[in-house]
Amino acid sequence: MLSPQVSKALNKQIELEGFSSQYYLAMASWAETQGLNGVSAFLYHHADEERLHMLKLIKFVNERGGHGVVPVLKQPPVTYKSVKSVFEEILKHEIKVTSDINGLVDATLKEKDYTTHNFLQWYVSEQIEEEALARQIVDKLKLIGDDKGGLYFFDRDLETMAIDSEKEDIKSKNKK
Numbered sequence: 001m002l003s004p005q006v007s008k009a010l011n012k013q014i015e016l017e018g019f020s021s022q023y024y025l026a027m028a029s030w031a032e033t034q035g036l037n038g039v040s041a042f043l044y045h046h047a048d049e050e051r052l053h054m055l056k057l058i059k060f061v062n063e064r065g066g067h068g069v070v071p072v073l074k075q076p077p078v079t080y081k082s083v084k085s086v087f088e089e090i091l092k093h094e095i096k097v098t099s100d101i102n103g104l105v106d107a108t109l110k111e112k113d114y115t116t117h118n119f120l121q122w123y124v125s126e127q128i129e130e131e132a133l134a135r136q137i138v139d140k141l142k143l144i145g146d147d148k149g150g151l152y153f154f155d156r157d158l159e160t161m162a163i164d165s166e167k168e169d170i171k172s173k174n175k176k
């Protein structure tokens with residue numbers, strides 16, 4: 001059974017993961033309007049992943065006798081200055097998510113809730129990957145600078161990454 005403190009903290013995280021999904025969805029839609037199909041495919045997929053992060057938490061809370069509350073939808077920014085600013089925003093956002101996950105892990109230790117602590121380790125590792133990927137992309141975009149040809153190839157690379165991730169998702173679904 002979850003303590004009220006842990007239950008509240010998990011629901012806060014549900015809200016944040018839901019917002020991450022909305023945020024990346026807004027970025028994907030903006031990128032699509034800019035003709036950046038690879039960037040938008042990557043971000044649509046990222047938005048779907050965040051929704052799954054939220055869902056995983058909702059189910060966990062319910063399994064442990066709590067109530068995973070579906071959060072209200074906050075509107076994220078509609079337009080963005082550039083592709084680089086999009087990925088800088090993502091990196092900033094993921095750093096905040098990591099720090100909130102760490103806070104959550106801390107709360108489980110204070111409550112001696114080792115089951116939730118164990119469950120959260122998946123999120124701890126996921127954050128390492130998410131931050132590293134965002135950082136890598138920001139570095140690439142810094143190298144590209146204003147080079148339009150570079151941006152074209154970057155967009156294609158992201159499209160390939162999105163297609164590979166979709167394939168991986170299908171593979172792991174078929175395994176279940």
Ligand code: OFO
Nearest residue numbers: 020050053097130
């Ligand atoms: Fe859910 O990992 Fe990003 O926010």
